[in-house]
Amino acid sequence: MKNVLLITILLISNICFSQLKSVIIDSKTKEKIPYVNIWVENENIGTTSNEKGEFELEVNKTKIILFSAIGFETKRISSDSIKNILELKPVITELDEIVIKSKNSTNKLIIGKFKKSKIDFYFSCGTKPWITARYFKYKEEYEKTIFINKIKVLTKSKVKDSKFNIRLYNINNEGEPEGYIYDENIIATAKKGKKNTEIDITELNIEFPKKGFFIAIEWLIIEDNKYEYKYTITGSKKKHDGISYEPYIGTIPAESDENSWIFTKGKWRKIWKNKSPSKKYKEKYNLMAIELTLSN
CATH class of the missing domain: 2.60.40.1120 (Carboxypeptidase-like, regulatory domain)
Structure with a gap:
């Protein structure tokens, strides 16, 4: 039996x-x-x-x-x-028409500035391949520095040289990320520790779209990013095995959720309010700490 x-x-x-x-x-x-x-x-x-x-x-x-x-x-x-x-099946992405312009990089503009020392809250994926996106709105003042040269992201990693993917999206009528302004992976590497990770995309000749665009960070659930650790539950001394996939991505507090989206469970969703006890972040919306360098 x-x-x-x-x-x-x-x-x-x-x-x-x-x-x-x-x-x-x-x-x-x-x-x-x-x-x-x-x-x-x-x-x-x-x-x-x-x-x-x-x-x-x-x-x-x-x-x-x-x-x-x-x-x-x-x-x-x-x-x-x-x-x-x-x-x-591969697709032919309908990218915006590219107009070749002379580039001399004499003019530069930095937008989305942040201070690493002021950031103490992060996005992390745990064991799931999240994609988190931040919208950058176009402004007339960008016309003189129309090219996107560098992307700087605040990262924190417990493993050496963790990798993450950057996706550059257009915006659809519902305000969601949809369609690419660059149709290939941009793989970035985060050094161990709390770092400003800079990605130079100057050679891609990408112009700041007039409708604005999203920069999305995609976590990769791969062996190189795997971090194993031990943890205990409150009230117990028993140690449990934990796994996370690095890196963490720094965030700044925002009053609105309009510029932050997360792709999870196979769908894009607006970011939710932070319930952290931190006075700086509580009841605010997390916006990825991303700085852009624009040039002519």
Whole structure:
């Protein structure tokens, strides 16, 4: 009887949980696609494909899985249809017309200035591949320094050289990030500790869109970013194993949520109010600490 019960439990366990394991490739070139954002739709479960396009994800029951990567159509597919190879279809992104202008970088303008020493609250993803976006509105004064040269982000990392992805989005009619102004990954590296991480994109010749644009930080659930630690629960001395994926991204307090969005559970959502006891951040909205250097 005990053996029958054990077999029944094992069968139920196998039915309820399945381990998805696949390699994601370009349907046209058949090349492997790294750093694909993978979500269980409407749930806080997800992962990222590694540099070889490989991923593993455990799901219970049959779910809709969402795959998102720059330069490819977003794919939604039932988990029971995922095989050893999964293909994403490349898209031709309709970028704004590029007008070649002479660049001499004699004029520079810095916007979104922040002080590292004044920031003590951060966004972190835990074990989920979040994307957090900040909107930058266009102003007439930017016309003389129209090119985006550098992006500076406040990062804090417990591991050496953690990686994160930068996505540059247009804005849709609902005010959400949608469509890219640059259709490739911009992989940045955060040094260990609390640092101002600077990404130089001068050579990309990206102009500040007249409608404004979003800078989005995408966490990568990959082995290089993994940080393992021990923790205890209040009232207990027992130590538990914890995992986080670095880096943390610094934030500044804002009065409104209009410029902050988070992509989680497969959807874009407005940022929520901070409930931290910190007087500086309590009942405010977290806005990513991002500084831009513009030039002519």
